[in-house]
Amino acid sequence: MSDTKAFAAHDPTSKLVPFSFNRRDPRPNDVVIDILYCGVCHSDLHQVRDEWGGSIYPMVPGHEIVGRVTAIGGGVKKFKVGDLAGVGVLIDSCRKCNPCKEGLENYCVEGMTGTYNAYERDGKTLAQGGYSTMIVTDENYVLHISDKLDLKAVAPLLCAGITTYSPLRYVGVEPGMKVGVVGLGGLGHLGLKFAVSFGAEVSLITTSSSKEADALRLGAQHVVLSTDKAMMKKYDSYFDVLLNTLSANHAYSTYLRLLGLNGTMINVGLPNAAGEVQPFALLKNRRRMLGSGVGGIKETQEMLDYCAEKNIVADVEVIPMQQINEAYERMLKSDVRYRFVIDLKSLK
Numbered sequence: 273m274s275d276t277k278a279f280a281a282h283d284p285t286s287k288l289v290p291f292s293f294n295r296r297d298p299r300p301n302d303v304v305i306d307i308l309y310c311g312v313c314h315s316d317l318h319q320v321r322d323e324w325g326g327s328i329y330p331m332v333p334g335h336e337i338v339g340r341v342t343a344i345g346g347g348v349k350k351f352k353v354g355d356l357a358g359v360g361v362l363i364d365s366c367r368k369c370n371p372c373k374e375g376l377e378n379y380c381v382e383g384m385t386g387t388y389n390a391y392e393r394d395g396k397t398l399a400q401g402g403y404s405t406m407i408v409t410d411e412n413y414v415l416h417i418s419d420k421l422d423l424k425a426v427a428p429l430l431c432a433g434i435t436t437y438s439p440l441r442y443v444g445v446e447p448g449m450k451v452g453v454v455g456l457g458g459l460g461h462l463g464l465k466f467a468v469s470f471g472a473e474v475s476l477i478t479t480s481s482s483k484e485a486d487a488l489r490l491g492a493q494h495v496v497l498s499t500d501k502a503m504m505k506k507y508d509s510y511f512d513v514l515l516n517t518l519s520a521n522h523a524y525s526t527y528l529r530l531l532g533l534n535g536t537m538i539n540v541g542l543p544n545a546a547g548e549v550q551p552f553a554l555l556k557n558r559r560r561m562l563g564s565g566v567g568g569i570k571e572t573q574e575m576l577d578y579c580a581e582k583n584i585v586a587d588v589e590v591i592p593m594q595q596i597n598e599a600y601e602r603m604l605k606s607d608v609r610y611r612f613v614i615d616l617k618s619l620k
Contacts, residue, residue: 274294274295274297274304274406274408275292275293275294276292276293276294276295276400276404276405276406277290277291277292277404277405277619277620278290278291278292278293278332278400278403278404278405278619279291279332279403279404279593279596279619280293280329280330280331280332280400280403281320281329281330281331281333282329282330282331283329284320284321284322284327285321287597288320288333288403288596288597291330291332293330293332293400295400295406295407295408296397296408297408298343298344298345298408299345299410300345300346300347300348301345301347301348301410301411301412302344302345302348302408302409302410302411303341303343303344303345303348303351303357303408303409303410303411303414304341304342304343304344304406304407304408305337305339305340305341305342305357305359305406305407305408305409305414306339306340306341306342306405306406307337307338307339307402307404307405307406307407307616308338308339308340308423308424308615308616308617309337309338309339309423309424309426309427309590309613309614309615309616310334310336310337310338310401310402310403310427310613310614310616311334311336311427311428311430311431311432311586311588311611311612311613311614312334312336312591312596312599312600312603312611312612312613312614313335313336313428313431313432313458314457314458314519314542314603315335315431315542316333316334316335316401317600317603317604318542319331319333319388319389320333320600323544327389328389328390328391328398331388331389331400331401332388332400332401332402332403332404333388333389333401333402333403334387334388334401334402334403334404334614335359335360335361335386335387335388335401335402335430335431336360336402336427336428336429336430336431336432336613337358337359337360337387337401337402337407337427337430338356338357338358338417338423338424338426338427338430339356339357339358339406339407339616340354340355340356340357341353341354341355341356341357342406344411345411348411349411350411350412350414350416351411351414351416355416356416356417356418356419356423357414357415357416357417358414358415358416358417358426358427358429358430358576359387359402359407359409359413359414359415359430360387360415360430360431360434360566360572361378361384361386361387361430361431361434361566362377362378362384362385362386362387362413362566362569363385363386363387363392363399363409363410363413364384364385364392364393364410364413365377365380365382365383365384365385366380366381366382366393369381369382371568374568375568375569375570375571376567376568376571377413377568377569378565378566378567378568379565379568385399386399387399387401387402388400388401388402389401402614403593403596403614404616404619405616405619405620412569413569415430415569415572415573415576416573416576417576418576418577418579418580420580420583421579421580421583421585422585424588424590424613424615425585425586425587425588425613426576426579426585426586427586427588427611427613428458428462428586428588428611428613429462429575429576429579429584429585429586430572431566432458432459432462432586432611433462433575433576433579433584433586434566434567434571434572434575435459435540435564435565435566435567436459436460436462436463436466436515436517436540437462437466437567437571437575437578438564438566438567438571438575439515439538439540439562439564440463440466440467440470440513440515440538441571442562442564443513443536443538443562445467445470445472445513446470446471446472447470447471447472448471448472448473449472449473449512449513450472450473450475450510450511450512450513450532451467451472451473451474451475451511451512451513451514451515452474452475452476452477452496452507452510452511452513452514452515452527452530453467453474453475453476453477453492453514453515453517454477454478454498454514454515454516454517454518454527455477455478455516455517455518455541456476456478456483456486456487456610457517457519457606457610458586458608458610458611459517459540459541460476460515460517460610461486461490461586461587461609461610462584462586462610463515463517463540464476464487464490464491464492465490465491465584466584467515468490468491468492469582469584472513473493473494474491474492474493474494475492475493475494475495475496475507475511476492476494476495476496477496477498477514477527477530478495478496478497478498479497479498479499481495481497483495486609496530498526498527504526504529504530507530508529508530509529509530509531509532509533509535509556509557510530510531510532511530511531511532511535512531512532512534512535512536513535513536513537513538514527514528514530514531514535514536514537514538515538515540516537516538516539516540516541517540517541518541518543519541519542519543520541520543521543521544521545521547522543522547523547523548524537524539524547524548524549524553524561525548525549525550525553528549528550528553528554528559528561529553529556531557531559532557533557533558534557534558534559534560535557535559535560536559536560536561536562537559537560537561537562538562538563538564539561539562539563539564540563540564540565549561586610586611586613587609587610587611588610588611588612588613589608589609589611589612589613590612590613590614590615591612591613591614591615592614592615592618593614593615593616593618593619594618596614599612
């Protein structure tokens with residue numbers, strides 16, 4: 273057992289505070305990782321505050337984890353001590369169902385084991401996340417991290433990166449396609465970078481004119497203000513694909529109207545309330561809506577390798593662990609460009 277320093281939530285209404293707990297001793301197939309950086313995902317806030325229900329306390333959040341391997345179990349073959357490594361949204365799955373066999377562990381029939389706010393497959397060990405100094409994880413759920421990239425900016429790729437990369441690949445975004453990214457936050461800025469790198473004509477769709485300069489800097493060719501009726505009419509039936517990253521409550525039909533024939537709106541944001549969908553907005557142009565949740569281990573590794581090749585990382589603001597509560601409040605105000613990342617040296 274290894275004593276681990278962390279920050280944890282003890283109930284839905286209190287702030288995160290210092291917390292110590294014991295990580296398990298490594299099993300034969302486990303990798304021990306000294307955590308260097310951990311991204312702050314909006315889903316951390318949702319689960320800390322029990323906004324989705326079923327939260328388990330004490331809770332150490334964090335599932336955008338990068339660090340260095342410090343020890344391995346006797347059966348480990350994929351990693352060695354000293355390797356850079358990452359852990360994303362899941363740390364286990366049933367390994368037997370068809371999705372697991374296909375490398376889609378995120379869609380495990382029994383349900384994937386989350387990196388935190390979940391019990392491990394033994395049903396009694398509480399999984400704790402990356403707002404901590406170390407983690408112990410089965411090597412089959414650990415990712416290789418390239419040393420070519422800025423490590424702190426790699427961390428958000430483990431969730432925000434794969435959440436946007438996977439569905440854009442699934443719908444086959446390629447050169448010549450017209451892609452609209454709805455919202456420019458932690459997810460949206462990475463979705464925009466990926467779509468540009470795939471060769472698409474990319475537009476940002478936003479309620480805020482202040483995002484225009486950043487969108488153009490990140491590679492967008494157009495910026496569409498969703499509050500401008502004339503501009504929205506101009507882009508009616510224009511796009512092949514929309515990547516909807518909005519976590520605020522909104523009417524989906526507003527954006528569906530921007531899709532052309534056989535267009536697809538991918539939904540990766542998680543609003544608290546069901547959004548409005550008008551049937552005629554779907555019927556016209558034979559449009560469809562698609563949901564997508566993170567990605568499997570194989571695809572996440574593919575994404576990380578692609579990012580190393582194309583030099584794609586998140587735009588980040590690094591904070592010490594002690595500023596996490598302030599970061600949560602700023603995140604609610606969209607006061608970050610575009611992802612907070614915790615430097616875990618602040619706990620050591």
